[in-house]
Amino acid sequence: MSRFPFFLGAILALISFQSCQQELPQRPNILFAIADDWGWPHAGIYGDPVVQTPAFDRVAREGILFNHAYVSSPSCTPSRNAILTGQYHWRLGPGANLWSTLDPATPVYPLLLEDAGYKIGRFRKSWGPGDISNWERHPAGHDYTNTGFAEFMAEKPKDQPFCFWLGSSDPHRPYDRGTGLSSGMNLEKIKLFKCFPDHEIIRSDVADYYCEVQRFDTLVASAIQLLEEYGELENTIIVVTGDNGMPFPRCKSNNYDSGTRMPLAIRWGKGIQHPGRVLDDFISTTDLAPTFLEMAGVEIPEVMTGLSFINLLTSDKEGFLDTRNRSFVLHGKERHVPGQEEDMGGYPGRAIRTHDYLYIRNFKEERWPSGTPNYLEAAISYCWLGDCDNGPTKTYMVDHREQDEQHRKLYDLAFGKRPAEELYDLSRDPEQLLNLAEDPAYAEIRDKLSEQLMGQLVATGDPRATGGGDEFDEVPYLGQGPRHPSYTGD
C-alpha cells in the first residue's frame, strides 16, 4: 500500500494497532532537541565506538530508538521547514531552498499548539536560515536564546503545557582544529564512511565533528535535568534528532544516507509503556508535526503530508511494525547553494529509500551535484564546490584527487557529475557507492522504484514530477556560499 493518501493509512494503522491502545497522557509537553548537521549513526547507542552521547542514549533506552529516520531534504532551511510544517519541502515554494523564506499562511505545529493553549519557545537555531520578517509570530515560538530553557521553565505557569524547540548550532562547521584529538579521542577507532580516503587529516576532522556532537548532547542532558527538577519529565515527549547529515563531502546536501538519515530517539514517560525498543519503520521528520498535534488533541491540517506515528510509540513490539505505511521514505533536494556555472540553479533530485534499495532521480544531470569545482572570477566567484562546506576533509580530497586511482574515485563520487538515475543495492552496498542503475540485472527494480517515486511525488504535489520546478531555481538566495580558500575578496 502506498504511503499516500495519508488519512487512509492513518485509519488502517489505527485498526492495526487498536489492540495496543492505552490511556495516553493528556496534552503532553514537547521538548524538541535538534542538532545542526548531525548524521546517523554517530551516537553511542548506534554502536559508534568513539563519540559519547549519554543523553541521547538515555532517551533511547528509556524510550525508543529509530533506525530509519530521514529528513525531507539534507539542507538546513528546507529540512526545518518540513519539520515545522509537516510537509515535504517541495510543497513549500521558496521554502524548498536554503537561505530562503516561508509563506506565512503555512500552518506550523508550534503556532497551532500555542493557539490551543501551549506555551511555546525556542532556543538558538530553529527556523532557517533565511528571512521570515513577514511572519507576525515566529514559527518556532518566542526567543529564549539569551536566557535559555531554564528561564522558559521558570516563566511557565505550572499547569500550562509547553512546546520548546531546543536548537543547537552544533556540530555545524567551522570546528577548532584538533579538538577531538586533544580531548583524548582515539582516531584509529573512528569508523570512517567509505566515501572518504583513510587519512589522519580526515580522521581528525571527524573527531572535531564528534566534539561538537558531544557538546549538543550536553545541552540535551541539561534540559532533561531541568525537566526532572520541575517534575515534568514523565509528561514530556522528548525528541532528539538532527536536520541533515555531517558537513563533509558526499554527506550534507546529498540524497544518500550520509546526508539524509538521522539519529532519532524519543522518550515519552508513560506514553511509551514498553521502553527500550528499537524500530526499523521508516520515519520522515515531516511525521513529527502531525504526531505532536495528535498528542495534544489538535486537529491535523489537511495540507500536512506527514503521518502521525503515535501507533508506533504505544505499541509493545519492536522491529518493523507498520508494514502498510512505513516501508519506504521519500527525500529530495532543491537548491542548497547557487553554485552552478551559469545560473542560480541548484541540483534538484528526489529519492525513495526502502530497506533494500536507494533509488535517486537527478533532474538536471548536466549540473554539478556539489557545485562547480572551478574558481571563477565571475558573479558566482564566491562559490567553490558550493554545496559542500569548507573544511579539512574537503580540502584534502580536492588537493589529493590525482594522487592515485582510489583518491580520484572518491573525489568523483563526492564532486563529479552524476547520471539521471542512481540505484544502490543496500544488501551488498550499504554505503551507496556502486550505482547499479544501468545494470540490466537491476532494470526491473529500477523501473519499479522510479514509478513508485514519481507516483508519490505527483500525489504530494511536487512540481518536478509534473514537468515544472524550474521556479525553485529563480528564488533569491539570501546567504553566501563557501569561497575558495585562496579567495581574498571582501
Ligand SMILES: [Ca+2]
Ligand atoms: Ca544543518
